[in-house]
Amino acid sequence: MTDNAIREAAELIFRARSTVALSGAGISVDSGIPDFRSPGGLWERFDPMDYAHISSFMENPARVWRMLDEIHDVVLKAKPNPGHQALAELEAMGRLDAVITQNIDNLHQEAGSKQVIEFHGNSKRLVCLSCLFSYPSEKVTFKPGKPPRCVCGAILKPDIVFFGEAIPPFAYHRALELAGHAEAMLVVGTSAQVAPSNMLPGITRANGGTIIEVNVGSTSLTAMPNVFHLNGSASEMLPRLVREVRRIAAEGA
Template identity: 35%
Template structure:
């Protein structure tokens, strides 16, 4: 008997052969196969840490030592990380013309490292930093420092603290990225969700927006999501394996690691 995920991959590949305008939305599950931890899964980071204590605007301003220690650990985890099978497959499908837009909730930069050209980062990037006051750009190494007390906090010449270029809890998402994501959803015929729990707004509404104007939705995620009822293709399997099968069906070569 054929594996249901293989059947779904073949059906999804058949849909992609029709060359719909395809929007991909990726979450932490796209990167767990690259060895990075997720956030909200059964063993996710937020199961053991309160994000308000280490990853919020309040933490940056009132608990900076723990804030910088947390992100230094995150950078150490990210250092040396290489694109996983989902990143490589998506980049190959983009090169072959099957993907038009990719929106990611991830901040690891692994889509770009895999060669993906059009990436909309709605939560920012942990590959760069900026001054919290004046916005001056800095390399991420500027915040990869050992902060034991307030005197160790990295600062810009303007006096502002230098922080990772990501969206913290209590901050609004970057307008340009969110606008680009929703504009893509307005045009898309197919929304392919890869490794997202679809719990974080507002981008979790992208599949509904595509479905509302007659588009189709595919969800590849190990755990259920609040929007599973929208999906024509619902595949509870590892994203990299499913996408590799989709690529094989389409005759698209996916580079090895």
């Protein structure tokens, strides 16, 4: 990726009155969390329409926890990478309003991002569907083969959006609002094909905003009008991009 492309994207962010980021699985790959949909991924061993469906959890939560145990193991070991850190830095510089994330790994928050819209919830919170008590995951004892339980006795559910469940209404409305106002949207590590998050770049474009896509290779977004593609991984591209925004800001000051 040429320095010119980075500079052009950085100028778009610098000029934008409002910038928002939309992140997906790709940003966490360099943190050791594989894309569940990739070959050999979790969804090949556990059919998501079965194991990740809310009705399966309601019927037999212990069975669904065989899959959740694996997610939990991977997510607990993961640490934010330079891509997450760069977005947190951009927010701290006053150049990023929020991150809308499809990820459930809490890594944006761990990197220091303050405004994080969790579209699909957060696996580091657990909730009881019986008494609605909620627990941070560090307060919960995990033993393989033994689903964690609430003090009331019910099996806990990670506070993530299962198939058959709605996007949390606050996250949904806030994301629509942010996408509508954004003059620039960073789309990072996602092809933005899964509904309803796939409509967010479209809302920004329809309001005259520009998309800065950071993905390895092209996606269905790449060829669309008002999409600027930085071809590379988030952990490589975002630190370069943010460094350039900082440089432009220092020059302009």
